[in-house]
Amino acid sequence: MTKISSSDVRKVAQLARLELPEDQIETYTEQLEEILSYVDQLQEIDTENIPPTTRAVEVVNSMRDDLVEVNCSREDLLNQAPHREGDFFRVPKIL
Incomplete structure (x- = not known):
């Protein structure tokens, strides 16, 4: 399993242009660890x-065939x- 560090979370946040409060860095570190653990599984x-x-x-295409129909004349x-x-x-x- 890959170990995610707090500096990794800060780097990802910086790349995503997110401002994360310092008190949430640990929470996001744990969450990313869980996600990567699931990917490993x-x-x-x-x-x-x-x-x-x-x-x-x-999925089956349920669209109808295109048929040329004349509804109105140009005139x-x-x-x-x-x-x-x-x-x-x-x-x-129009300008």
């Missing part, structure tokens, strides 16, 4: 015959515009 697990995955549960849409110039919408000038 995970590294002991034999995963030789387990295929790599990206998800715990297989119908342009006729609904408040201002039109030929085949384009006319909008106020």
